[in-house]
Amino acid sequence: MATNNIRVVGYLPPLYHEKLREYMQSQSLTESAAIVAIVKQFFDGESGSERVASEELGEATAPLKAQIALIERRLAVLESAFVSSQRSKSARRAPYQYGPPPVLPPQDITQLARRLGVSAATLEEAAQKGEDEFRDWSRRRDPAQRSWHKKGELFHPNSD
Numbered sequence: 001m002a003t004n005n006i007r008v009v010g011y012l013p014p015l016y017h018e019k020l021r022e023y024m025q026s027q028s029l030t031e032s033a034a035i036v037a038i039v040k041q042f043f044d045g046e047s048g049s050e051r052v053a054s055e056e057l058g059e060a061t062a063p064l065k066a067q068i069a070l071i072e073r074r075l076a077v078l079e080s081a082f083v084s085s086q087r088s089k090s091a092r093r094a095p096y097q098y099g100p101p102p103v104l105p106p107q108d109i110t111q112l113a114r115r116l117g118v119s120a121a122t123l124e125e126a127a128q129k130g131e132d133e134f135r136d137w138s139r140r141r142d143p144a145q146r147s148w149h150k151k152g153e154l155f156h157p158n159s160d
Helices: 014-027 031-044 048-092 109-116 120-127 131-141
Strands: 148-151 154-157
Touching: 014 031, 109 120, 109 131, 120 131, 131 148
Parallel strands: none
Antiparallel strands: 148 154
């Protein structure tokens, strides 16, 4: 059988020969293939089993990497919304705005719940606790610290 490979003849101490045999059995290799793998690992720095383990690790972490990418995209959207919210808040508080704050129209339960960042059910529960308590509660949640009162089916801003 003709080959371009170089023949190497050498002597191994018994301890290393035993380790070579163990490696051959664990990797299901012939003696020649085991020696080539060991030399390759020595010079290239990576064995076949390490390469397989690395590939398996890459396959195992792929779903996690996809989830992280999704979370990063969602976080970017939240950050963008937060920055926009901060800009609009600072624009409302700009020192060059003079005069009374704009008059807000009455809000239905859904509109006011959205403004206060609560559910309609939570808003209704708070409104049933009494006028004074609802005024304080709504002021703490309103983005402009306005208090509200309920008149009929609508909620009206108080002129604080």
